[in-house]
Amino acid sequence: MNRRLMSITASITASITASIAACIALGACAFGPDGKPPATPQPAHYGVEPQAQASVTAEGASQRFDVGGKPVPEWWKLYRSDTLNALVDEGLRASPNLAAADKSLVAAREQLRAQVGSSLLPQIDAGGQATRQRGFGIPEAGPPTVLYNLFVGQIQAQYTFDLFGGARFANAALAAQVDQQAFQLDAARRALAANIVTGAIGAAALHAQIDVTGRLVALANDDAHDAERRYALGSASRADMLDARQNAASLASQLPGLRAQWLATRHALAVLLGRTPDRAPDDLDLASLAVPSDVPVVLPSELLQTRPDIQAADAALKAAAAQVGVATAQLFPSLSISASMGKGGFDWPTALSGAGALWSVGASLSQPLFHGGALLAQRRAAIATYDAAVDQYRQTVLSAFQNVANTLASLETDSEALAFADSASNAARDASADAAARVRLGAIPPRAARGSEQQYLNARLATIRASSARMSDTAALFQAMGSPVASAASVAQAQDAQR
Template sequence: MPRQARTALAVSLACALAACSFGPNGDAPAMPQPAHYGAEALPTQTVPAQGVTQQFVAGAKPVPEWWKLYRSDVLNALVDEGLRNSPTLAATDHSLAAAREQLRAQVGSSLLPTIDAGGQATRNRALAIPEAGPNTFLYNVFVGQLQAHYTFDLFGAARLANAALAARVNVQVYQLDAARRALAANIVTATITSAALHAQIDTTERLVTLANDQARDTARRYELGAVSHADLLSAQQNAASVSASLPALKQQWLTTRHALAVLIGRTPDAAPDDIALAQLHVPEQVPVVVPSELLRSRPDIQAADAGLKAAAADVGVATAQMFPSLSLSASMGQGGFSWPVALSGAGAIWSIGASLSQPLFHGGALLAQRRAALETYDATVSQYKQTVLAAFQNVADTLAALEHDAQSLDAANVAARSAQGVFDDTSARYRLGALPVASTRSSEQQWRNAQLDEIRYTSARLTDTAALFQAMGNPPVDQTDAASAAASASVGTTNGDPANGDPANGAPVN
């Protein structure tokens, strides 16, 4: 072999083996690892509120089915029903299944030979040859053959394209996981909100009754000349203001119940009954994943990472398209002008050939496509960084909210207990005839208003706890088998063996 030919062959083989270097490696960029999530250091626990102190367990793993920590069988049943019956989840799951099948199809078509069978029977009329006379020729043609075609993936264009599609399948896998977790969190939040609104409505209805009774008593006292007209108008205004707040509460309550019904896959008229707010117990221990582990536990960050790998593979594809392409084709079969001849040994036909193409001039399109792929990759890197920063912010906000919720709830609880004590004392003195009924109503109004604040802060604490569990993500899984699946997909695995973590069967590919 001539020296120049050997050199060219060596260069081609080296380029083929280094196809992965045609673009970025797709590794996630290094991100800052903050000492603590928020602007202030994380406390070890919240202040006690309603007798419960929440512990922040630093370095703990996320809890997969965290809603069970609320210790409500009814809530657990609602979440399970929603995860089973949600049309949104079902649509996302079917879309993911379709993406896996598309990956399977692309791997099979790009890295394995194609073989097709064909048959043809025609009746032909040809013009006569002038030297042979004026007659035309009529004849039949019978052909049956197998055709095979294979394109060598010398520079990894097909493997890189398959890796890009596999990474995009992974994006959908993580998005489905995120959708499941978001659905569970929405069901928990809607259940808590509905229970809190129900309690607020009951308390507000009592306030409306008290305000109306006070307005009627003031009207009778005005008729007797015991109070001024301004006192009467003030009592009537107070009663109307309290009454005006009730319809908005009921509307918000019904809207929440309708939303909860749809979340669990029911029609709004079949909304579940409310849970009593006292039946929901705030979890006493909440995990706080360290920032480095958060990158592996949050499905939104994992989806951004998979998108990064897809964009890197796209750069490799755009680069590989600038190199030569080698294809082989072959066919064999039988043919003839009659069936007996076509089926005999004399009718055997075959062909074999090879083609090599090298792009020379495409008007700058190939270079522009590669530059576009690089710009897209850079944009994906920035999107990944923003996703991580947003996740850190999400955790920081929910941690701060829990601490402040506990402080507000503790203060509201003290105020409600104090107001109830005043009401009890006033009621006792009223029964002894030492105070008028108006004093009893006034003290009860103060107590009920304090109750409303306590209900709101109780709801906020429960829902913010759910938000923190949601922000922690899922426990990280071992990605060894998933990485092996990526390698299998890139070299043309098409049988979809679940034991090997084939992305066609649902294992994420990294």
């Protein structure tokens, strides 16, 4: 009996396997797309105009755009500030958002291992049962009711053949989703570094603007007091006095807004570092930061491999393609085999003896026939999801090109604006110094020197804004370039570390 049942099972398996091989050989089984990303446009340059080789010189520094260069891993170190480096390192190490994303990635990888093990390998379980039962007996053979014990111990095995690749497609989909999560973590890490750099630059710039604006308010108050004295002496009109008061009050009204913006920036920076807002770091000295002189501009064709968001969209595309295969495999037959062996009896001696041997072996075959159109609808839904992933990939690539183009354009105009602002500031500074010297000689009244200093300070505010904008946009460009493409050796080393 054992051999006959096993022979029947083997013949069923062989016939189904032969049918599958013939189906695949004839090309009748089209399970889904290959998951390769679609062809995308490759522009000659990112923006409307070709990329300049270098920016104009501003504050004694010019930036060279290295077209075809490679992304810089720790680009924030090019600002040559140990304090800024320490802030970025602290944020990457202590950010709760990054820690949560990293642990979620670990959990996703473990879930992938669990799914692969449960879908491609047999399941073997051991079980035992001991019961005492009351049942109805046969009146002619004995009492109408009987009490008896039942002892059973056995090992059960079950395996479902992945004949049409449904399990493999599901594993591929989950693996692609894990890759997508890994790329998203890389994007979040790079975004955090860029936000810390721009936050530190923004706080330093706001601090400098508050200092300059405070000096402007002090000069305006001196002008107002001088106008009041001259009005009392009859040498100034009441309109002049009121204009001076209005100017001083208008300048003073700018300080609360600047302070609120400065404090909000510092609080946000503290949270990025994993600190509470009351432990915000001290402001950097804007003048101590060096503008990176060499900025890489990755070729558009290579940007597809360096941008984590594009890589994440590619992984999502592969996951959607695999899901089409899963939905298609559900339309085909499923074969499972099971076997068990153990011991059983109405008492322990019988259960442990040769007479208590138990075994079973079987196979089950199922073929979907009618599910109300659900399986076909699920496949059509998977195909539509894949088509949406293709379009989303194209949109991600276009958005990446736009991001780089806008950042490059902003960086070029930042340098031009800074050059003009710096030239105006230098001229106003020299004029203010000349006016101060003439006041010391008694050639002009003090209020004339104050007016000249006010012009210089206003020009200085424009310089501070333009300088911080160039530094922040430089950080944005470094982030837009993505991450260096990992070599095969480094990828293998990372995979070994994960195992």
